[in-house]
Amino acid sequence: MNRLLVLGVNVLVVSALLVVYGFLVGESGLVGVGFSASILGGVLAVYSTIPQDPSVVALVNYSSLLLNAVTSVLEDLGLLDPQVCAIRRGDVTLLVYSETPCPLEVDPGVGFSGGSPYLAIPTSTPSTLYEATGESTSTLLERSLTALLVDEFSVCKGVRVEEEAGQYVVYITGLADVSKQFLERPLDPYTLLVLTVSSGVLAATCVRLIERRISPDGVLVVLRAEKSGAEG
Numbered sequence: 001m002n003r004l005l006v007l008g009v010n011v012l013v014v015s016a017l018l019v020v021y022g023f024l025v026g027e028s029g030l031v032g033v034g035f036s037a038s039i040l041g042g043v044l045a046v047y048s049t050i051p052q053d054p055s056v057v058a059l060v061n062y063s064s065l066l067l068n069a070v071t072s073v074l075e076d077l078g079l080l081d082p083q084v085c086a087i088r089r090g091d092v093t094l095l096v097y098s099e100t101p102c103p104l105e106v107d108p109g110v111g112f113s114g115g116s117p118y119l120a121i122p123t124s125t126p127s128t129l130y131e132a133t134g135e136s137t138s139t140l141l142e143r144s145l146t147a148l149l150v151d152e153f154s155v156c157k158g159v160r161v162e163e164e165a166g167q168y169v170v171y172i173t174g175l176a177d178v179s180k181q182f183l184e185r186p187l188d189p190y191t192l193l194v195l196t197v198s199s200g201v202l203a204a205t206c207v208r209l210i211e212r213r214i215s216p217d218g219v220l221v222v223l224r225a226e227k228s229g230a231e232g
Contacts, residue, residue: 086199099184138163
């Protein structure tokens with residue numbers, strides 16, 4: 001399964017969630033976005049079967065669609081400054097936006113946990129993850145992120161990961177111009193991909209986003225791998 005097919009399937013999943021949520025809250029705009037998303041998802045999935053090198057354009061289109069949809073849902077839920085984390089479940093990672101730090105009892109889509117709303121987006125685990133070979137987890141994470149962001153998608157020129165006081169600091173530099181348009185969104189594609197990859201590399205119940213800093217040519221992401229969603 002190549003990366004365009006993965007993107008296409010993810011778009012179809014997100015679009016279905018948006019359609020259902022739109023019907024539940026009576027928001028026709030979200031239903032329309034969901035149906036439009038399903039068309040793009042189908043196109044990407046079919047496009048993936050054509051023998052060719054996948055393009056960064058596919059990632060840009062996917063990011064634009066996903067972030068527009070997510071921003072709309074977060075506004076409806078009142079999650080304008082959400083806590084964000086990644087929860088690994090088998091081969092699927094749930095990217096969770098919530099008021100509380102990383103609620104573990106969540107299902108894909110929109111729901112409530114502990115009386116607070118959340119949005120959980122399912123994403124496929126990338127096939128570029130490196131398995132443990134005696135190296136440190138920070139090295140494995142750096143190699144996996146480099147393989148995805150630099151070698152596969154070419155959306156940056158370099159990735160560096162350092163482990164400090166139980167946290168992982170990810171430095172992404174040399175950002176591709178086509179992806180800079182997303183940096184001011186509630187969560188940019190770089191951070192989403194870092195969370196997804198980290199959930200596959202780090203042995204943890206959840207991976208929390210602690211800090212994100214944007215510069216003209218880079219993104220700094222600070223993560224914490226936790227055994228319990230209740231840790232502060």
